[in-house]
Amino acid sequence: MFQSGMAVISTATAADVARGVSRLLLQQGYSPILEFTLANGRRLDIAALGPDGTLLGVEIKVALADLRGDTKWPEYLEYCEHFYFAIPPDFPEEHVPGSTGLIVADRYGGAIVRPATPAAVHASRRKAVTLRFANVAADRLASVLDLASEPRGNMEESDGDQ
Numbered sequence: 001m002f003q004s005g006m007a008v009i010s011t012a013t014a015a016d017v018a019r020g021v022s023r024l025l026l027q028q029g030y031s032p033i034l035e036f037t038l039a040n041g042r043r044l045d046i047a048a049l050g051p052d053g054t055l056l057g058v059e060i061k062v063a064l065a066d067l068r069g070d071t072k073w074p075e076y077l078e079y080c081e082h083f084y085f086a087i088p089p090d091f092p093e094e095h096v097p098g099s100t101g102l103i104v105a106d107r108y109g110g111a112i113v114r115p116a117t118p119a120a121v122h123a124s125r126r127k128a129v130t131l132r133f134a135n136v137a138a139d140r141l142a143s144v145l146d147l148a149s150e151p152r153g154n155m156e157e158s159d160g161d162q
Helices: 014-026 064-069 075-077 125-144
Strands: 003-005 007-009 033-039 043-049 053-060 082-087 101-106 109-113
Touching: 007 033, 014 033, 014 043, 014 053, 014 109, 033 125, 043 075, 043 125, 053 075, 053 125, 075 125, 109 125
Parallel strands: 053 082, 082 101
Antiparallel strands: 003 007, 033 043, 043 053, 101 109
């Protein structure tokens, strides 16, 4: 299982894909975190903030049935300037929606097979998501470093306007 602070990706294959995608994003200058909850209650498998403030979201799919049954992914789009599906190398990529970006990854790294089409995010939403991202990342680091004597609240469930 791949862990990032308190976030956990559940299956071994999904954890490998999350690790490879995170490595890829880090190489490209992004700062990724796992399991980031959006204001609409949906949770991105990976959210990343670019050096210029670009908001990037990734949904990991390791089973065709999961991809086919997923009707919630369009709800991520209003929070991301770039949205990708990430799949393992043996996944049939022709089933991934063509309107999204596509990353193929294993535990060692990944590659962008199809770039995401950039989409605008409203300035107030961008600010709210960016601030929440920073708070979640800092809280997770504090937890890993055991800095807080008591948690100050679950940032994952705050309901600010994002």
